[in-house]
Amino acid sequence: MAATRTGSRACEIFTTLEYGPVPESHACALAWLDTQDRHLGHYVNGRWLKPEHRSSVPCQDPITGENLASCLQAQTEDVAGAVEAARTSLENWSTQPGAFRAQHLTRLAKMIQKHQRLLWTLESLVTGRAIREVRDRDVPLAQQLLQHHAVQAHTQEEALAGWEPLGVIGLILPPTFCFLEMMWRICPALAVGCTVVVLVPPASPTPLLVAQLAGELGQFPGILNVISGPASLGPVLASQPGVQKVAFCGAIEGGLRLLIQESVWDETMRRLQARMGRLRGGRGLDGAVDMGARGAAAHDLAQRYVHEAQSQGAQVFQAGSMPPDSPFFPPSLISDLPPASPCTQAEVPWPLVVASPFRTAKEALAVANWTPRGGSASVWSERLGQALELAYGLQMGTVWINAHGLRDPAVPTGGCKESGSSWHGGPDGLYEYLRPSGTPTCLPYLSENLNYDTFGLAVPSTLPAGPETGLSPAPPYGLFVGGRFQAPGARSSRPIRDSQGNLHGYVAEGGAKDIRGAVEAAHQAAPGWVGQLPGARAALLWALAAALQRRESTLVSRLERHGVELKVAKAEVELSVRRLRAWGARVQTQGCTLQVAGLKGPVLQLQEPLGVLAIVCPEEWPLLAFVSLLAPALAHGNTVVLVPSGACPIPALEVCQDMATLLPGGLVNVVTGDRDHLTRCLALHQDIQALWYFGSAQGSQFVEWASAGNLKPVWVNRGCPRAWDQDAEGAGPELGLRAARTKALWLPMGD
């Protein structure tokens, strides 16, 4: 009887040639959950932790809604416990030789290899993602990541001499993520000797499994600790004493925007629709589907977007074979969206693609860059010259030419703008978890009393302050903006006193309007400066160095006036000259080519300028710190707005006189005034691409808080002084890393 039924079924399939289900058994995932009695706790210090009196949330199959397990929610003391475990093991782990850590990571890679089926079925079961994605991409990449970083650890002592691990790293994962995102961050951290506490959202068992696999290696159980809990625990983790850095991870990729040149619009849309029609969706654990589902919430988000787009006049094309009911959502192609409609501004949810036409490559570039996001993009063109020009022009962390979605542990992956400024993989990924050796550990100091609303808001009034005794000729009065000295918008001045307390002179009192003008001038100068060949940039820095040398006697006397000893003042000027020359020389060696396994063709690792870089210089070393910060910023192609030392801004203004004749206008802008006020204006400016602040702990705290508005990268000193006269701190590689961002440009080749 059974045979006949099979037979008749075969007859039918023989005619229709349809696809059948290819269920991947997830028995092992369930069996693993059973080992915890379907009740998951946290994995800390090599063992499961199930504290009592905690609430728990169900972990559900996103497709069937079936309850798979319950997951405990952590509380503050659980977080503290995990951080304590990470701190304890840090001492041991970070002092091991790199070669030893390399072995340990290799063992973890092997461990994952041995249990890969468990890993991929569990991940697919709880996330609903297609098994082929997890099995064919994520799990092998997780192993490659471990192996790559094992090699990095092995060579750490030579390759990363002068750097030391940061310490305990807190990692916060978003509600929807894939475990691979965690691997991108923990691998470099562990490799360089940090230990990690991961806070995962409730009901995400895969990170717990990875932690268990790491824990079962026996040695060093506390290097990777995973606790699950609500997002409200994020600040708790961040403020734990001993946590040196907190890394966030964004949600996994959403929908896409597609720009198609008008001349090939019809043809491209036709092919796209044909291809979409062949996509298969279904349960993630089916081996023959292209797309799984990401739960009811993702479905509703996509549904809402489609409805809105339709109501705004868009065309929606949906195709593919997909189970009709929620949480499955068909791949959708949206076109004809009016340019100003709200949907064009909103983020596109998965699995949607919004297509819009463009006329010229120049227009495409402008449209593509007209977004606060800057993660990754791909360029498709049969003309390599055009593709390269677009790829260089895109403000993105990763650009693929004629390819999409390739990743490799050796290639840094990151972004710019609101996609964040941290890097994973490659050399850049390692520096995220390192600091120059010997840097004092400034524990994050968070003042509860800092009033963000009023910090630096008001400028104290300044009045005439006695007879001027400044040396003549005094530098021209004014703010150095757009290549010349300009009167401040507020039309008032602040007195500068020398070390004796006598009035040295007045400098202009800059304010919000002056900052706005300076940033505008810097933006205008940016394209010209970026377009300069490295040689030309070096020549200008060297010319500035020569000018500084000529001005030596004036600078020395200015410094002396501020209580610097003659010998020290001379040394400061001399060192400043040397700094300019050194960074000029370094301009020439930027960027490199990477070779990636499995890819024919190179990956170009480009060093790109950040854009407009704002720098608040420290009070100390008024000339040297100013030059030491300015030089790397210019060398890497940034345009700059600087706030010089508040007590002694005169030497910086002296240098401005040379910059006025040597440098293109707007390349460097120097605004004097109340430092807190100017810092406030800079931090709240959304069109500044990075901000360095050297000043008080409070100022640092404000800068970090305010800069979150556009997620610009900040570098603050938390009130700790820096040894600007030492090469390690005053001219070390750290400055170069901070002054540029990396772009990975993938160039697959073949004919």
Added chain:
Amino acid sequence: MSAHQRGTELDLSWISKIQVNQPAVLRRAEQIQARRPVKKEWQAAWLLKAVTFIDLTTLSGDDTSSNIQRLCYKAKYPIREDLLKALNMHDKGITTAAVCVYPARVCDAVKALKAAGCDIPVASVATGFPAGQTHLKTRLEEIRLAVEDGASEIDVVINRTLVLTGQWEALYDEICQFRKACGEAHLKTILATGELGSLTNVYKASMIAMMAGSDFIKTSTGKETVNATFPVAIVMLRAIRDFFWKTGNKVGFKPAGGIRSAKDSLAWLSLIKEELGDEWLKPELFRIGASTLLTDIERQIYHHVTGRYAAYHDLPMS
């Protein structure tokens, strides 16, 4: 078989701007083999379907009437009767799509098939197979003689020299002459893709062959060092689709050489299904040139029905 594909006038603008993105093709080829597995009853049904696409082939110097006869019998009865019965497929008339032999063996094949009482077409290779390095005159005569002997399908090889030197008009003219020489017989044009140098050339040669009126385009002779590969197939299938979109004419596809395992054949079926759709999954538009593939398919069917793996002697020889 249906009427011939009539071809079109030569239009070089269809190929002049084409540039194939080879790395992307390679990635797609890699993905597609892993993304559409078929299991259980689906696998059995798909394998039986694959049997009906096979051009059962022998192209050896030592072919004689006796092994041709055996081949023809196997073409008529490709799967053991009891296995088909177990699947309730014994009355579906499952045979291979054709037998494929050298011109000199066409008579033997026609005779053997007649004796077996079936109308499976005989395909003959021609035009100086496999290198094509003979005079045009003899190549054309070869086609005519094979048709006279009873071949209803002719697998011609193209002149690779014309492709490599970019003489597309000359290539078009030659294939048009082949087409004419075939008369009523179907023309399958072998591109010998392993010798064309680039995927872009593969696309261009495919397009020219279709414009000149080929009923099928075929990857390779089975005698080159590189035979039917997925990347090449993707390029040819995209050319077929483009040609269909432009003209409404459906041209068939035949991969040949190196397809030996049942698993391979499933991947080829899903490739056609994904790239061209179900309408191409019929013997009029899809063939697999193979000699040993059938044996492996029969073993897999045996396993599906009995739950055991067959020894080679459990199944009839081909």
